[in-house]
Structure formats: structure tokens, C-alpha cells
Amino acid sequence: MFHKLFERAAAHFIGKTSRSKVHLIRNVTNICPTRCTRLLSTQGNLAHYHRPVFNTQRITTACNNVTVHACLSGTSEKVDFKNQKNVVIQNQAYQTDEWTNVSPKILSYLGKNLHLKKDHPLCLIKDSIVEHFYSKYMKSTRTPLFAVFDNFSPVVSTFQNFDSMLVRKDHVSRAKSDNYYINESTLLRAHTSAHEHDLLKSGLDAFIVVGDVYRRDTIDSSHFPVFHQIEGVRLFNKKQLFAKSQDSYNELKIFEDGSLYTDKQACHTLEASKLVEMNLKQTLEDLVCDLFGKDVVYRWVDAYFPFTHPSFEMEIFFGGEWMEMLGCGILQQEILNTAGAKDSIGWAFGLGLERLAMRLFNIPDIRYFWCQEDAFLSQFRGCKNIKDINFKPMLSNQPPVVNDMSFWVPDEFCSNDFYDLVRSLDTGIIESVILKDSFVHPKTNKSSHCYSIFYRHTSRSLTKTEVNVLHNDIQTAVVTKLNVVGRW
Ligand code: DAH
Numbered sequence: 001m002f003h004k005l006f007e008r009a010a011a012h013f014i015g016k017t018s019r020s021k022v023h024l025i026r027n028v029t030n031i032c033p034t035r036c037t038r039l040l041s042t043q044g045n046l047a048h049y050h051r052p053v054f055n056t057q058r059i060t061t062a063c064n065n066v067t068v069h070a071c072l073s074g075t076s077e078k079v080d081f082k083n084q085k086n087v088v089i090q091n092q093a094y095q096t097d098e099w100t101n102v103s104p105k106i107l108s109y110l111g112k113n114l115h116l117k118k119d120h121p122l123c124l125i126k127d128s129i130v131e132h133f134y135s136k137y138m139k140s141t142r143t144p145l146f147a148v149f150d151n152f153s154p155v156v157s158t159f160q161n162f163d164s165m166l167v168r169k170d171h172v173s174r175a176k177s178d179n180y181y182i183n184e185s186t187l188l189r190a191h192t193s194a195h196e197h198d199l200l201k202s203g204l205d206a207f208i209v210v211g212d213v214y215r216r217d218t219i220d221s222s223h224f225p226v227f228h229q230i231e232g233v234r235l236f237n238k239k240q241l242f243a244k245s246q247d248s249y250n251e252l253k254i255f256e257d258g259s260l261y262t263d264k265q266a267c268h269t270l271e272a273s274k275l276v277e278m279n280l281k282q283t284l285e286d287l288v289c290d291l292f293g294k295d296v297v298y299r300w301v302d303a304y305f306p307f308t309h310p311s312f313e314m315e316i317f318f319g320g321e322w323m324e325m326l327g328c329g330i331l332q333q334e335i336l337n338t339a340g341a342k343d344s345i346g347w348a349f350g351l352g353l354e355r356l357a358m359r360l361f362n363i364p365d366i367r368y369f370w371c372q373e374d375a376f377l378s379q380f381r382g383c384k385n386i387k388d389i390n391f392k393p394m395l396s397n398q399p400p401v402v403n404d405m406s407f408w409v410p411d412e413f414c415s416n417d418f419y420d421l422v423r424s425l426d427t428g429i430i431e432s433v434i435l436k437d438s439f440v441h442p443k444t445n446k447s448s449h450c451y452s453i454f455y456r457h458t459s460r461s462l463t464k465t466e467v468n469v470l471h472n473d474i475q476t477a478v479v480t481k482l483n484v485v486g487r488w
Contacts (some may be wrong), residue, residue, distance in 0.1 A: 054173050054191060055303045055313070055327060087182060089155055099181040102188065105424040106180055106214065109226045110154060110188075114369060115210050119381045121357045121389075122228055122369060125291075126150070126210050128386050129230055129351075132290050133208060146232070149195070150210040155182065156189045164197035165307040166332055177414045180214045180225070188214035192231035193307060193350055196331075200339035205235035205346070210353075216416045220432040221365045225423060228353040234279070235336070235346035241275055254345050262302075265309050267333050272345055276330050277310065280347035284314055284328060291360065292316070293387065298325070307332055308348060318359050325359075326351040361391040365431065367458050368393075375459060393458075400431055400456035401464075403471050407484035408446050417482055418451065425473050429466065431456040448487065 081100050086093040089107060114122045130148050137145040161167075162174055172178075173190070180188040189195075192209045199207050209231040217223045242252040254272040258264075264273035281300065288296055297317035305311045308329025315322040328349035336344055354366055363369075368376055375394050383389055415435055422433055430453060437450040453474070455467045478484050 054167070054193075054305050054307075055311070089182065090153060092155075094182045094186055097183045099176060099184040101176060101216075101420075102180045102182055103420070103424045106188070106225060109212065109214075112226075113151070113212065115212070115228050115353065116150060119377065119383070120369075121361055121363070121380050121391075122353050124380060124383060124386050124389075125353055125357050125360065126228075126230065128291060129287065130208065130210075132287055133232075136286065137206070145206045146234075147204055147207045148210070149199070149207065152195055152209065152211055154189045154212050154214065155186060156194045158185050158187060160197065161187060161189055161191070161194040164335070164338075165193050166334060167306045171306065177416045178216050180216060190215050191350060192229040193348070196231065196233055196307075196348060197335060197339050200233070200235075200336065200341055203340075204233075205237075205341070205344060206233065208232050216420050218415075218433070219419050219422060219430060220434075221367075222355070222358070224354070224366045224370070225420070227366070230351045230353060231348065232283075232351075233331070233346060233348045234283075235341060235344040236276060236279075237344045241272060241345070254343075260309075263310050265330070265333055268330070268345060273310075273330060276345055276347050280328055280330070280349065281312070283347075284326065284349060288314070288316065288325070291356070291386075303327060303329070305329055307335060316359060323355065323359060325355065360386065361389050362393075363391055364393050365458055367428065367431075370428075371458060373459060398456070398461045400454040401462060401467050403453050403455065403467065404436065404450055405453060405471070405475060405478070406437075406448060406450040406487040407478060408448050408487065410483045413447075413449075413482060413484065415449070418449075418478065421477055421481060422453070422474055425470065425477060427466075427470060429455050429457050429462055429470065 081087050081096050081102070084096060087096055087100065087102065087107075088094075089102075089110065114120050115126045117123050133146045133148075134144045139145050158174070162171070167173055179190050182188070189211070191213055192211050195209045195211075199209070211229065212226050213229050214226055216225060236254075238252075238254055241254060242249050245252065252271060253269050255267055256269045258266055258269070260266040261270075263277070264270050285298070288298060299315050299317075299322070301313045301315055303311040303313040305327055308331055311327065311329035313327050314325045316325045317323075326349055328347065331346045331348050333342075333345070336342060336346060354369060357363060357369070358366065371377070373394070379391055380389060419433060422430060432454045434452045434454070435449060436452045438447060440447050453471065455462055455470070475486060475488060479486055
């Protein structure tokens with residue numbers, strides 16, 4: 001009975017009567033049989049382009065709680081706003097406190113809005129994605145289904161960034177060591193999901209948010225403390241989900257008082273959950289095929305996010321590796337209920353623009369996106385079709401200059417404090433920083449870290465003097481600001 005009803009509803013919902021397709025939705029995660037042949041095995045190297053913080057389960061073991069506590073407290077250093085009572089951001093004053101860890105350097109990125117800069121690769125990609133959604137999804141009135149927001153301020157409350165998205169108080173993603181806090185209750189958004197609750201509350205049921213997001217992270221060719229995300233949300237009420245299955249419409253339900261399974265929330269019926277999952281995956285598969293071409297090789301991987309269940313990641317095969325491209329899932333019903341949309345079920349996704357652009361245009365280093373040089377920007381100017389662009393890196397032919405730095409670290413030290421300090425002094429010549437070695441001295445119990453700093457500009461060669469000047473500046477700052485004891 002259930003299967004019959006479901007199959008009919010599914011067939012109508014996807015606009016086809018393909019039984020095999022419906023069969024697949026019911027049984028496996030990868031929903032489109034025509035593309036299944038292109039899905040490679042689920043083994044392989046995962047290339048995470050950004051620290052996957054939100055897809056981390058809440059830490060519950062006693063042992064891990066210790067780690068979380070140490071991490072959440074970070075250092076008490078306010079870096080550059082140490083002696084100031086207030087920080088002024090976009091003409092608004094915010095009181096500082098022991099959580100404040102934004103620096104003038106980080107604040108200087110606010111308002112740059114690369115995703116709104118004509119001819120910038122991030123803007124080209126954003127425009128292509130928006131155009132895809134505008135042209136493919138229309139209301140019956142022939143107006144676009146998805147409302148697009150691309151200029152929300154990145155200054156958000158901890159409620160918007162975490163609580164409204166059900167990120168628990170002790171979740172690792174709240175760590176001071178991983179976020180840019182303005183004070184205890186305000187931060188630079190770590191993801192565009194921070195706007196979901198407000199937009200749902202305003203009554204929207206299909207929207208896209210584009211914006212810059214901020215995370216303290218490692219330093220390498222694919223990490224930068226500021227990057228850009230696109231968020232998408234779509235809700236369905238009973239009519240929208242089941243309307244086409246006329247004869248069984250009355251028997252189909254979105255909600256039930258059921259059990260939680262790997263593929264559905266307790267309050268959702270399996271048929272509703274599977275239909276929404278199928279719509280979500282089809283929507284994203286259509287998007288990547290539009291962007292990368294029909295031959296793109298991708299796979300779906302089960303994931304965990306506090307705000308969705310079930311949750312998935314899409315990975316794309318690129319340069320011999322699997323690369324995580326986006327996170328998505330069926331929104332936790334609690335989010336919809338508290339936002340006043342209790343009769344609907346919905347999906348959401350979040351996608352990083354830089355990793356998409358790096359894959360699409362073959363851009364080898366994330367620093368290029370901040371490059372003002374004509375040699376970079378001119379390669380994207382006047383572009384009509386993003387598939388026509390074949391980026392030629394201007395990376396200097398010279399190998400990077402590698403200088404090591406070792407020091408004894410205090411108890412409260414965390415590597416992200418060091419990376420942040422390096423970023424705040426970098427003049428644009430640091431390619432990556434690697435924690436090469438760390439050990440605890442058996443007698444003194446002191447910890448030592450050794451970092452290799454790779455110096456290389458994206459387009460010109462470096463002089464020995466400029467490398468040495470910066471290296472010395474970092475040594476001085478790490479001693480005075482992070483209380484380490486140099487081993488040089
Ligand atoms: N906010 C997540 C991140 O930045 C990405 C994400 C995952 C967004 C799942 C979503 C979602 O809306 O449903 O890692």
C-alpha cells in the first residue's frame with residue numbers, strides 16, 4: 001500500500017513515470033539512474049577545501065569534552081583590539097570582551113564583496129548559478145521561484161549563526177579558535193546558513209543567499225580566512241509535494257509521529273522525506289551539470305550537519321581526487337517550526353564559491369581571488385560563457401622559499417592563533433604554513449611546535465630581503481602576542 005502510493009506520488013513529482021527511477025529513490029542515496037554509471041566508488045581521497053566544521057557531530061565523550069573546552073577558550077589575547085573598549089564596524093560600535101578576536105586586517109575585507117564585482121570570477125560563477133535558478137524554476141505567475149539576497153551584512157549574532165540553526169552550545173564549530181568574534185554575542189558569519197531562520201520567518205519558501213563568510217583556519221593554497229558561499233532553501237507544503245498524485249492525495253501525509261531513521265526525521269513520513277531528498281539531489285545535480293558540463297563525475301556521500309537530517313555532501317572528481325563541493329540535507333523540522341513554517345518540509349544546501357571557481361577555471365591558489373592585477377582580472381573580463389574561460393596562472397616559476405620557525409608554546413596556545421597572526425602580517429607573499437613537527441619535552445613537559453613557512457608570490461619572484469623582513473616580523477610578533485619562547 002505504502003509503496004504503491006509513494007511510487008505514484010514520486011513519479012508525478014518528478015514529472016516522469018519511470019518506475020526504475022522511483023525504485024532508486026526508495027532504495028539508494030544516489031537517485032538518478034542515468035547518472036549512476038558515472039558515479040565512482042565511494043573510496044578515494046577526500047580533498048576538503050574548507051575545514052568541515054558544521055559536519056562534525058556534537059562531541060559527547062568525556063575525553064573529547066576536554067579538547068572542546070580547551071579549544072573553545074582559545075587564547076585570551078584580543079590581538080589588535082586589546083586596549084580598545086569598542087570596535088567600530090560599518091559605522092556601528094561594538095563593545096569588546098574576552099571573546100574579541102577580529103583584527104583590523106580581517107575587518108578590512110568587509111565590504112570588498114568580490115561576488116558583486118563585475119568580471120570577477122566569483123561574480124561570474126554567482127551570476128551563472130543565479131541565472132540557472134531564475135530560468136529553471138518559475139512560479140505559475142512566470143516570476144522566478146527563488147528570491148536572491150546577496151548583500152546582507154556579514155556581522156551576525158551568535159543566535160543567527162549557531163542557535164537558530166540548532167548548533168549546540170558545546171559544539172566545536174563555535175570555538176573561539178575557529179571563528180572571528182566581535183564579542184561574545186556577535187561574530188563575522190561563519191556560513192551563509194546564518195540567514196536561513198530570518199528569511200524563513202519572513203515567510204519566504206524558496207531563496208538563495210550569497211555572501212562572504214569568515215573562518216580562522218590553516219594557511220595553504222585552498223584556505224583563506226574569507227571565502228564566499230551560496231545558500232539555497234526550498235520548502236514544500238502538502239499541496240506542492242503531493243498535488244499531482246490526485247487519486248491518492250488524501251492518503252499521503254508529510255508528518256507522522258514516527259521514529260528517527262538514517263533517512264528520515266521522526267516527524268516526517270518516509271514518502272515525504274524521500275520526495276524532498278530526491279528533489280534536492282536532482283536540483284543540485286542539474287546545477288553542477290549546467291556549470292561543469294554533462295560529463296562531470298560526482299558522488300553523494302552521507303554527512304552530518306546539526307541543521308539537517310538526513311544530510312549529504314556532493315563530491316566532484318577533479319585532478320585525480322574527490323573534492324567536497326557542497327553540503328545539503330532536509331532541514332530539521334524544529335527550524336521550520338520556530339520560524340513559523342510548521343506545515344512545510346524543506347531542503348537546504350550550502351556551496352563554496354571559491355572551490356567551485358578553482359575547479360571550473362583551474363585556479364591553483366585561493367589568493368588569486370584577492371589579486372588586483374590586470375594579468376589576473378583581464379582573463380575574466382567580458383566573458384559571455386564561463387565554460388570559455390581557461391585560466392593561465394601567473395605563478396612565478398621559482399620554487400617557494402621555505403623558512404622554519406620553532407618555539408615552545410604556552411598551555412593555551414592553538415595553531416589557529418599562529419596562522420591568524422601570520423595572516424595579519426602577510427604582505428601577500430605567504431603561500432602556506434605547515435605544522436612540521438610538535439613534541440613534548442619528556443623532562444620539562446613543555447610543548448614545542450615547528451612550522452614551515454612557504455614564501456611565494458602568485459605572480460612575481462621574491463627578494464631574499466623581503467622574505468627575511470617578514471620572517472623576522474613574524475618571530476617578533478609571535479613572542480610578544482602569543483607568549484611563545486623562540487627556539488631560534
Ligand atoms: N553551512 C554549512 C557549512 O558551511 C554548509 C551547509 C550544509 C549548508 C548543509 C546547508 C546545509 O544549508 O543544509 O559547512
